[in-house]
Amino acid sequence: MIACPTCRKKIEWSTDNVDRPFCSAKCKLIDLGEWASESYAIPQQTSDEEEIFSETLEVDPNKSFL
Secondary structure (H helix, E strand, O other), X not given: OEEOOOOOOEEXXXXXXXXXOOOOHXXXXXXXXXXXXXXXXXXXXXXXXXXXXXXXXXXXXXXXXX
């Protein structure tokens, strides 16, 4: 048994449930809506690429971009 990520209802993990890991299509759509509205987000660490393409880029003579 697992808990539906949206409503926490206990459901059996089964190939018969086409909406798994959700208990229903409704819970699946609620979850999709949360991602679409950006209520859910995966944290991103800053990278050198982000710094390179930033609008506030300051030229650093000690840094090579090649």
